[in-house]
Amino acid sequence: MRVLITTVQVPFIRGGAEVHAEGLRDALRRFGHEAEILAIPFKWYPPEKILDHMLACQLLDITEVAGTPVDRVIGLKFPAYLIPHPNKVLWILHQHRTAYELWDHPLSDLVYFPNGSHVRDVIQQADRKLIPQARAVFANSQNVARRLKKFCDIDSTPLYHPPPDAEHFYCGPAEDYLFFPSRLCIPKRQALVLEALAHTRNPVRICFAGTSDQPAYADELKALARKLKVQQRADWLGPISGEEMRRRYAHAIAVIYPPTDEDYGYVTLEGMLASKPVITCTDSGGPLEFVADHETGVIAEPTPEALAAAFDSVWENRKQAKSWGEAGRDRYQSLNLSWKTVINKLLA
Amino acid sequence: MKLNWFSPLPPAKSGIADYSFGILPELSRRAEVTLWTDRAGWDPQLEQYATVRRYQPERIDWVELNRAELSFYNIGNNHLHHAAIWQVSRQSPGIVILHDARLHDFFESLYRGQWRDQAGYLAQIEKHYGEEGLRIATEFVTARHGDYDFMAQRFSLTGAVLENSLGALVHTKNAFDELRVSNRHPVFYAPLPSAPILKSANTDGLPRPPYQLIIFGHIGRNRRLDAVLEALAQLSERNLFRLDIYGEIDDPKMLRQRIHTLNLKDTVTVHGYTPLAELDEALSTSHLAINLRYPTMGEASASQLRIWEHALPSLVTRVGWYASLSPDAVVHVHPDNEVADIRSHLETFLQDPARFARMGQHGRRLVETEHHPKTYVDTIISLVENAREFKLRQAAFYLAERSGTVMGSWTRLMTTDFDSPNRLARKIHSLTAQTASDTQAR
Numbered sequence: 001m002r003v004l005i006t007t008v009q010v011p012f013i014r015g016g017a018e019v020h021a022e023g024l025r026d027a028l029r030r031f032g033h034e035a036e037i038l039a040i041p042f043k044w045y046p047p048e049k050i051l052d053h054m055l056a057c058q059l060l061d062i063t064e065v066a067g068t069p070v071d072r073v074i075g076l077k078f079p080a081y082l083i084p085h086p087n088k089v090l091w092i093l094h095q096h097r098t099a100y101e102l103w104d105h106p107l108s109d110l111v112y113f114p115n116g117s118h119v120r121d122v123i124q125q126a127d128r129k130l131i132p133q134a135r136a137v138f139a140n141s142q143n144v145a146r147r148l149k150k151f152c153d154i155d156s157t158p159l160y161h162p163p164p165d166a167e168h169f170y171c172g173p174a175e176d177y178l179f180f181p182s183r184l185c186i187p188k189r190q191a192l193v194l195e196a197l198a199h200t201r202n203p204v205r206i207c208f209a210g211t212s213d214q215p216a217y218a219d220e221l222k223a224l225a226r227k228l229k230v231q232q233r234a235d236w237l238g239p240i241s242g243e244e245m246r247r248r249y250a251h252a253i254a255v256i257y258p259p260t261d262e263d264y265g266y267v268t269l270e271g272m273l274a275s276k277p278v279i280t281c282t283d284s285g286g287p288l289e290f291v292a293d294h295e296t297g298v299i300a301e302p303t304p305e306a307l308a309a310a311f312d313s314v315w316e317n318r319k320q321a322k323s324w325g326e327a328g329r330d331r332y333q334s335l336n337l338s339w340k341t342v343i344n345k346l347l348a
Numbered sequence: 349m350k351l352n353w354f355s356p357l358p359p360a361k362s363g364i365a366d367y368s369f370g371i372l373p374e375l376s377r378r379a380e381v382t383l384w385t386d387r388a389g390w391d392p393q394l395e396q397y398a399t400v401r402r403y404q405p406e407r408i409d410w411v412e413l414n415r416a417e418l419s420f421y422n423i424g425n426n427h428l429h430h431a432a433i434w435q436v437s438r439q440s441p442g443i444v445i446l447h448d449a450r451l452h453d454f455f456e457s458l459y460r461g462q463w464r465d466q467a468g469y470l471a472q473i474e475k476h477y478g479e480e481g482l483r484i485a486t487e488f489v490t491a492r493h494g495d496y497d498f499m500a501q502r503f504s505l506t507g508a509v510l511e512n513s514l515g516a517l518v519h520t521k522n523a524f525d526e527l528r529v530s531n532r533h534p535v536f537y538a539p540l541p542s543a544p545i546l547k548s549a550n551t552d553g554l555p556r557p558p559y560q561l562i563i564f565g566h567i568g569r570n571r572r573l574d575a576v577l578e579a580l581a582q583l584s585e586r587n588l589f590r591l592d593i594y595g596e597i598d599d600p601k602m603l604r605q606r607i608h609t610l611n612l613k614d615t616v617t618v619h620g621y622t623p624l625a626e627l628d629e630a631l632s633t634s635h636l637a638i639n640l641r642y643p644t645m646g647e648a649s650a651s652q653l654r655i656w657e658h659a660l661p662s663l664v665t666r667v668g669w670y671a672s673l674s675p676d677a678v679v680h681v682h683p684d685n686e687v688a689d690i691r692s693h694l695e696t697f698l699q700d701p702a703r704f705a706r707m708g709q710h711g712r713r714l715v716e717t718e719h720h721p722k723t724y725v726d727t728i729i730s731l732v733e734n735a736r737e738f739k740l741r742q743a744a745f746y747l748a749e750r751s752g753t754v755m756g757s758w759t760r761l762m763t764t765d766f767d768s769p770n771r772l773a774r775k776i777h778s779l780t781a782q783t784a785s786d787t788q789a790r
Contacts (some may be wrong), residue, residue, distance in 0.1 A: 048746060048750075051743055051746060051747055051750075051779075052747075052750060054779055055747050055751070055772075055775060055776065055779060058775040058778060058779060059771070059772070059775055082779075104411070104414075104415065111410070111411050111414050112410050112411060113410060114410050114413070114436075114439035114440035115439075115440060115441065116410065116414045117414040117417075117739070118441060118739040118742065118743065119743075121735075121736050121739045121740065122739065122740060122743040122779065122780060125736070125740055125779075125780065125782065126779045126780075129778070129781075130778070130779075
């Protein structure tokens with residue numbers, strides 16, 4: 001099949017969504033299909049720009065290329081999933097979140113604009129009307145499926161996939177650190193983790209890996225660490241290679257992943273692949289589909305005190321942490337996540 | 349259901365403040381209302397019915413505003429009361445309630461008077477009326493005594509108030525007919541609601557002389573006081589009348605001189621601004637109201653409803669909304685024959701006061717049937733229920749205009765069978781039109 005994957009690209013920003021699209025493209029090619037990523041540049045402010053992008057997507061014609069039909073389109077992200085095609089399936093990573101669950105939320109931007117509610121209503125209307133036109137609708141996770149149902153009354157099937165290089169993760173002896181790999185940004189809540197670090201009873205050390213969408217934010221986090229007097233126990237690794245990242249996973253006591261209402265979250269699965277317990281929060285969304293509290297990790301309230309208690313607990317009781325990590329690995333295996341399953345469903 | 353209500357609020361000396369106060373009890377029963385004001389103080393009674401929020405147009409809590417389904421912006425010609433409201437309405441689209449159908453005075457006094465921005469005023473005229481408009485407006489601003497009435501009639505500037513709105517609500521059928529022609533914005537009509545009066549009419553039998561005439565409200569040139577005084581002065585039986593004038597007067601010195609010149613000191617009493625309770629007291633003991641307007645800015649008159657609430661007969665000008673009023677409830681004065689008409693009607697009144705009293709009763713029935721606040725609030729609520737539809741419609745226009753601007757540079761050379769505009773229209777429709785199930789769900 002000739003398959004086009006439609007998504008959006010915010011220039012110079014790379015995260016899980018980009019990895020997801022590339023993983024899908026590579027898997028499609030491995031299984032013998034022609035596959036390309038069609039990434040639309042996306043700018044979401046001022047809000048009327050969103051309408052421009054929605055219309056631009058609707059006007060694109062990708063039914064064929066140079067006289068040869070495109071057999072299947074797989075739409076991943078808003079508004080690229082609005083590009084029409086008679087054989088389109090959607091595998092929705094998430095909708096435009098500030099028009100939905102993040103509307104009246106501290107992370108929102110849309111609600112701060114005078115025309116915010118107007119643009120929100122148009123986004124919701126277009127989603128409600130155009131998403132069901134796809135021949136099948138899959139969601140990246142149960143969390144995303146739940147939101148689609150709650151806000152748009154659209155049924156979808158959760159479809160999990162393995163994180164990149166899943167087969168290369170391994171477990172090694174724990175060293176004295178917890179590992180928190182993620183883009184440095186407000187939704188991932190590095191600041192909350194720093195505040196928790198300041199509340200720990202033990203000399204807990206945390207390695208943060210990842211870059212910031214906005215360079216100034218990394219500086220803000222470092223300044224916060226100094227203010228909280230935890231700078232000696234917070235290591236900022238910046239961007240690291242896949243090999244280095246897996247090494248860090250392998251030797252951590254535990255993995256920290258407490259984002260705000262995450263869609264899916266590779267970090268959880270990567271921690272499980274490395275046989276490490278995952279510390280997450282009760283409002284973290286996607287990770288809650290995989291972490292079992294006090295079985296494969298800890299699910300804490302999103303407060304510095306509760307997270308600090310979780311950090312102390314794995315720091316002090318490493319045997320138990322190891323056991324939870326192994327249970328997490330078993331849980332991952334039991335999920336049977338595979339690209340083959342994913343592709344069979346998307347191309348059915 | 350939550351809505352934002354931008355309006356002058358009591359104790360502001362504004363009929364629109366009184367109107368808002370009048371419908372608030374019913375409105376707040378049906379929806380959660382946030383009242384927005386740019387003034388530091390407001391009547392604490394308002395807080396029985398709604399949350400009151402203060403704002404500055406350049407610094408407003410958009411988050412709070414966005415929490416409501418729909419915003420309503422009450423706009424009239426007094427720039428002191430409505431400038432801030434208009435400034436917010438331009439940024440966050442909502443329903444504009446037009447209390448005047450001709451808003452030239454608003455823009456002229458705002459731009460040239462308050463902001464000292466003549467270029468801005470001319471730019472608005474040019475934007476909405478083109479080069480010819482600009483030429484006439486330039487003559488107007490350079491003339492020593494510009495003709496304000498002509499400008500108001502020629503350049504209503506309602507387009508400037510509505511350009512970023514979701515729709516307009518008007519109180520007169522004339523305004524409705526004028527605005528709906530453009531088909532750019534949804535236009536709705538609801539008769540102006542009456543406000544509760546604080547003192548019932550005195551209905552103990554037929555009136556006896558001396559007969560109490562009353563004029564009230566903001567007394568500007570358009571209230572034709574000169575003509576009324578002239579007519580009274582010409583009347584041989586003028587000692588059978590007393591005229592009381594309530595309200596702020598644009599030029600009190602000139603009025604006093606005129607009363608003196610016409611030798612009407614024993615007939616006319618000027619009271620100035622009066623609280624509503626005292627005004628109602630005065631209305632309840634009056635026998636005939638004089639509620640002339642010329643020129644009219646196309647407005648419906650809350651004063652007229654108040655007159656009818658008191659079952660008072662009235663003289664009105666045969667122009668605009670007033671011309672549409674039933675001759676069973678009012679007596680019309682022709683603007684070209686004012687003094688003679690007024691004098692003649694007063695003479696008729698003396699001959700048959702009972703006939704005039706019946707007109708007042710008819711007026712009261714009109715208020716009770718056509719101007720009931722509940723009916724008005726029904727319209728407001730139905731607009732809130734349809735808010736999403738208005739927003740989608742506006743998005744469609746935004747996209748069409750945006751596309752037109754972008755495409756304009758290259759489509760001029762295309763042949764007439766070029767299909768892009770049609771295709772574009774279909775795509776905009778697919779993004780913004782509601783589905784049948786959406787409509788049914790409502």
